Amino acid sequence: MKERVILHSDLNNFFASVETVLNPALKGHPLIVCGDPKERRGIVLAKNEEAKRYGIKTAETVASALKKCPQVLRVAPHHHEYKKYSLLVRSIYERFTDVVEELSIDECSLDVTASTGLFGGGEEIAEKIRQAVKEELGLTVSIGVSFNKTTAKLASEFKKPDAVSVVLRENYEKIVYPLPVSDMLYVGKSTAETLGRYGLNTIGDVANADESLLIKILGKRGRQLWICARGEENEPVRRAEEKEEIKSIGNSMTLPHDVSSREEIERWLYALSESVASRLRDADVGKASTVHIVVKNTRLEEITCQKKVSPTTHCPDIARAAYELFCAHYPHGAPVRMIGVSVSGFDHHVEQMSILDMVDGEKQGYEKRERAEQAVANIRGKYGYASLQRGIVMTDEQVNGLDIRGKKD
Numbered sequence: 001m002k003e004r005v006i007l008h009s010d011l012n013n014f015f016a017s018v019e020t021v022l023n024p025a026l027k028g029h030p031l032i033v034c035g036d037p038k039e040r041r042g043i044v045l046a047k048n049e050e051a052k053r054y055g056i057k058t059a060e061t062v063a064s065a066l067k068k069c070p071q072v073l074r075v076a077p078h079h080h081e082y083k084k085y086s087l088l089v090r091s092i093y094e095r096f097t098d099v100v101e102e103l104s105i106d107e108c109s110l111d112v113t114a115s116t117g118l119f120g121g122g123e124e125i126a127e128k129i130r131q132a133v134k135e136e137l138g139l140t141v142s143i144g145v146s147f148n149k150t151t152a153k154l155a156s157e158f159k160k161p162d163a164v165s166v167v168l169r170e171n172y173e174k175i176v177y178p179l180p181v182s183d184m185l186y187v188g189k190s191t192a193e194t195l196g197r198y199g200l201n202t203i204g205d206v207a208n209a210d211e212s213l214l215i216k217i218l219g220k221r222g223r224q225l226w227i228c229a230r231g232e233e234n235e236p237v238r239r240a241e242e243k244e245e246i247k248s249i250g251n252s253m254t255l256p257h258d259v260s261s262r263e264e265i266e267r268w269l270y271a272l273s274e275s276v277a278s279r280l281r282d283a284d285v286g287k288a289s290t291v292h293i294v295v296k297n298t299r300l301e302e303i304t305c306q307k308k309v310s311p312t313t314h315c316p317d318i319a320r321a322a323y324e325l326f327c328a329h330y331p332h333g334a335p336v337r338m339i340g341v342s343v344s345g346f347d348h349h350v351e352q353m354s355i356l357d358m359v360d361g362e363k364q365g366y367e368k369r370e371r372a373e374q375a376v377a378n379i380r381g382k383y384g385y386a387s388l389q390r391g392i393v394m395t396d397e398q399v400n401g402l403d404i405r406g407k408k409d
Contacts (some may be wrong), residue, residue, distance in 0.1 A: 005122040007110040008144040008152035012161035014106035015046035021138040030072040056267035087259040111237035126164040177204025250342025251275040258335040273319035287311035291321035296338040
């Protein structure tokens with residue numbers, strides 16, 4: 001069987017790079033994309049290479065970034081432009097293959113196995129893509145070339161920005177096994193520390209460990225980690241129409257500081273629910289009938305719970321249920337480190353409504369709220385998240401200015 005040729009393409013500092021294309025005068029200066037650039041509040045959504053040199057990180061506060069680099073330039077996000085450029089880059093990928101899977105607004109997997117006879121090997125195709133993106137759009141991209149998706153993703157991280165890196169099956173162990181286990185996809189700090197307690201500090205350590213040990217340590221996820229470490233992952237690159245049915249939609253984040261105030265938690269839940277409701281409408285999977293929350297305390301202990309709701313796509317419905325779950329299941333006054341909201345139970349056909357939505361026996365109340373939500377979404381789509389915000393979110397200095405929908409660049 002012919003060896004697959006998989007590319008993982010990752011646009012470098014995407015939001016900040018688009019801003020310099022839109023305004024070339026910004027190029028060469030430390031730059032962050034954040035909330036209102038006239039304010040010190042808000043969170044860094046993206047930064048360029050120059051800002052990175054000052055130690056500025058995505059998701060830190062703008063005030064903190066200014067302490068590191070007082071001269072850093074600040075620009076508000078333009079999400080409609082990011083989407084436009086993402087589609088333009090996608091059109092370049094599709095010159096070489098129609099097997100393209102969008103992983104996020106700035107990352108894609110490409111299966112170019114069937115294209116090598118026309119365009120050359122994987123490295124040659126990656127170089128052609130890299131050059132086209134740079135010359136035609138003024139953006140840079142790092143591309144990993146390998147025989148499966150996870151290894152191509154790993155390779156794309158080797159050289160940044162503006163580079164192509166290759167990992168072949170014959171040099172896989174030599175290149176990958178010495179890398180720290182934290183370089184693996186889905187291995188965060190906590191998982192890496194857990195593995196480290198068992199002497200599993202490199203990818204090679206995980207690959208050579210007993211499968212049963214990994215399952216004992218991490219459950220089902222341990223087996224998947226073991227397979228990936230050994231280079232045996234074989235998940236196909238899926239076109240948009242081939243993607244698996246969406247079972248749930250959610251968002252979560254580690255809070256900028258430990259939060260004990262229920263009032264502040266309610267604001268964060270609204271901010272997260274904004275994201276979830278927007279993604280729910282974009283996914284076009286129907287209304288959601290179940291709301292879930294996950295909460296981690298300062299000891300990283302996790303609480304998860306869920307409840308049924310009247311089928312909805314609306315942020316206030318999701319946020320209200322999420323807050324009720326939090327109050328019912330999380331100890332009062334206990335500090336929160338991380339919080340997440342998700343929805344499931346999708347149905348295109350259900351028309352159940354609450355009594356509050358019934359007006360003269362009709363569904364006018366729900367439809368009126370639906371039109372209002374869509375109007376808000378349209379305005380944000382054109383002018384950015386910060387152009388219109390709910391009052392409950394605006395009252396919190398840490399939440400204000402954060403487009404919680406944006407991928408961390």
